[in-house]
Amino acid sequence: MKKKVLLPGVIAVILIAVIFVRINGMKVPVKTDTLPVVETVNPEVDTIELYTSLIGTIVPETVVRISPEASGTVTQVAAKAGDMVQQGQLLCVIDTNKVQNAKNTMDNAKVTYKEAHDTLGRMSVLYQSGAVSEQDYQGYVNSAKKSEIAYKQAKEEYENQVSYSNIKSPISGTIESCSIEQFDKVSTSDQIFVISGEGNKIISTSLTEKLQRSVKPGDLVIVEEDRNNLQGTISEISGMADDKTGLFNIKIQLADANELSAGTSVKLSLCSERADQVITVPVDSVYYENSKPYVYTYDNGTVHKIFVEAGIYDSSRMEVKEGIQKNMDVITTWSPELYEGAKALIMNSGEEIKGE
Structure with missing residues (x-):
């Protein structure tokens, strides 16, 4: 039977292990269980509360956009962008080719009405004396009434045509834009003036349908402007989406909005979800x-x-x-x-x- 011979390398490893055990006093690590x-x-x-960030624009609370009531040629421009105007002030004159015709019709109706009224006066005296029958007199009365109605209608049409020709400001405020010059051709689809009122300014922005369902008038809105946080309140929410954007327009009232320039953009944060x-x-x-x-x-x-x-x-x-x-x-x-x-x-x- 052959004897097993340890190789020199194996012997060296065993000797090192024996020396290590003697030095460390035969310490053997013991595994212990610890609880977390x-x-x-x-x-x-x-x-x-969950907040959604939006961008809003400072706008006047009252904005009027003016388009002609009748097509024609601009003969006079009496105001331009940036001008302050008063309610009833003339903005421009448009030759609609209908004013003179309406005036002629009114003048003719006025003459007819005067003649019928004078005739009725003479016939009234004759009727009282018995020289005119009841039936004939009633005919004069009816003619006078018809001529009076015709005159009033002609006068109203003339005044309408004059107002269509002479465009006046419906409010007091500032002209934000004027898109016409003298001799321009305009139609009823053209927007020729935009006027902002002198009243308070508001913040305008738009919401998606989901956000529109989540908010209501009176909800608070945080307005960030020039590193300052201001509190606004939702004052109006559109119930119909805008045709161009598909979004719902809302208005936000802000106490200090009048100190901000119209057209300025501000960052908004509004509560989109809340669990009380x-x-x-x-x-x-x-x-x-x-x-x-x-x-x-x-x-x-x-x-x-x-x-x-x-x-x-x-x-x-x-x-x-x-x-x-x-x-x-x-x-x-x-x-x-x-x-x-x-x-x-x-x-x-x-x-x-x-x-x-």
Whole structure:
């Protein structure tokens, strides 16, 4: 039988191991089981608000856009962009080729009315003396009434044509734009003047359909202007989407808006979702399994895994609709040793360890 011979290299390794054991006093590491230490909080009743950022524009509260009532040629422009105008002040004159015709018709109707009225006066005297019959006299009365009606209608048409020709400002304010010059041809589809009223300024912006359903008149809006935060209030919400943008226009009242220049852009933040006085937990304490949210809770040294129904959440807290109660201890620290039924120690505020 052959004897086993140790190679020189193997002998050297054995000698080194023997020397190491002697130096370290035969210390052998012993494996020990330790429980995870966790921190917990109780769910809080709180309000969560989610804000959406928008861009708004400072605009006058009253804006009038003027278009001609009749087509024609501009013969006079009496005001230009930037001018301050008073209500009733002449802005321009348009030759519509209808003023003179309307005046001729009115003058003829006036003559006819005067003649019929004079005739009725003479016939009235004869009627009183019995020289004119009842039937004939009634005919004169009817003619006078018809001529009077015709004259009033002709006069009204003439005044309308004059107003169509002489465009006047319907309000007092500032002309923001004037798009016509003398001898220009204009039609009823042209916008020739835009006038902003002298009243308060507001903020105008637009919302998507989802946001439009989430807000209401009276809601507060945070307005950021030149690093200052101001509070505004939604005063008007359009119920119909704009044909061009597909968005819903809203108006925001701001107490200090008059100090801002029209056309200035400001950043807006409005509350798009809100959950009032609901049970909340820290966002970091919520985990997901197959897209289903759950939390770990601590109960007398034991960890429980509880699936919850989550609501809205912000950067720090999440609304919990179902699954936990206010008196539960929700674990806020993560450990790979957390699972349903696991044992753990609890440490709150880093001072006291419980559950040993």
